Amino acid sequence: MNAPLVHQAASLLLSYPGSDWPARHRSVRAALRTETGGPAALLLRFCTRVQDVPTLALAAQYVTAFDRSPRRTLHLTYYTDGDTRRRGATLARIKARYRAEGWQPAPDELPDHLPLMLEFAARVPAAGRALLHEHRAALELLRLALADHRSPYGDVLGAVCRTLPGPRPADRAAARRLARTGPPPVETVGLDPFPGSAPRGARR
Template sequence: MNQHRAVHQAASLLLHYPDQRWPAHRDLALESIGGLRGPATEPLLRFCRRTADVPLLDLAAQYVTTFDRSRRRTLYLTHYTDGDTRRRGGSLAALEARYRQHGWEPSHGEPPDHLPAVLEFAARCPAAGRAVLHEHRSALTLLATGLATHGSPYLDVIRAVRATLDEGVRR
């Protein structure tokens, strides 16, 4: 379970927009998974290797093209289940209430369904966070499919997250 927490925290850091803090986020992600090995950590290590020498401006442009210009590759999980409907507002409110129930509040100014926020919640509140990730498993599958079609290195980050969920199923 500690490995899952480390993977969720690392994935959260790696899925943030690559601004000036991103190199430090990548270093922190690498530090958090440390000497851990397995199906959930290997994709994160591969992603970090693939992006290590990419100039920050290029990585930022890739991020925008990948996540901000396609509904099939959005990091907003309720978009996959609710689209742009009124129902999405209820889903966001329910997710926000779950966070508060566990004494946690996202600090990034994004909606509560933003995948980096959900992953941070899973790292801080493992049981509740994994439940949220399991509830959005189909969204993660659709996101992975979109990233694979796009040929994005971010697919490895989603593979790592999905591997933590797959490991939980086998037990």
């Protein structure tokens, strides 16, 4: 499994489908054409499910999926911290993690926005994978909520969750317990950096 490739593809698929969506969709399918099975298969299934959906219609589905309910937000700290002061401290820590790797993302998005975190994981695999692992509970809760909503985006979250170590929560109650206790630590030593250019907005 090429986890950085899955993370980059998921980042592109989970970004708002604006005017660049058709080109983004083609790029993801082309990048995944040599991958078979596993998380990549879920991403390709999503691509197939939405390939004939007009961009404006898909944008409406996206808004319904992610912007109409706090149970399906792409801002991961909401699942563990809610609207509390603690969330501000968590956001500051995430931003500090980005800076520690020499990355300054665009200022118009919160650092816990999932597409942003996935791009970071694609470009800085060790640090990014550890960050995603720390937010495993939020990812699983979002995956379950999208499944309940019968959204095709559930496949994208399923692919992301399959790239993370350890067993998946069996149900929502188990995911909520994970949100309270946090995941066990993960070993990141030995992960090679993702080849290629720095992420968008990066300053190396």
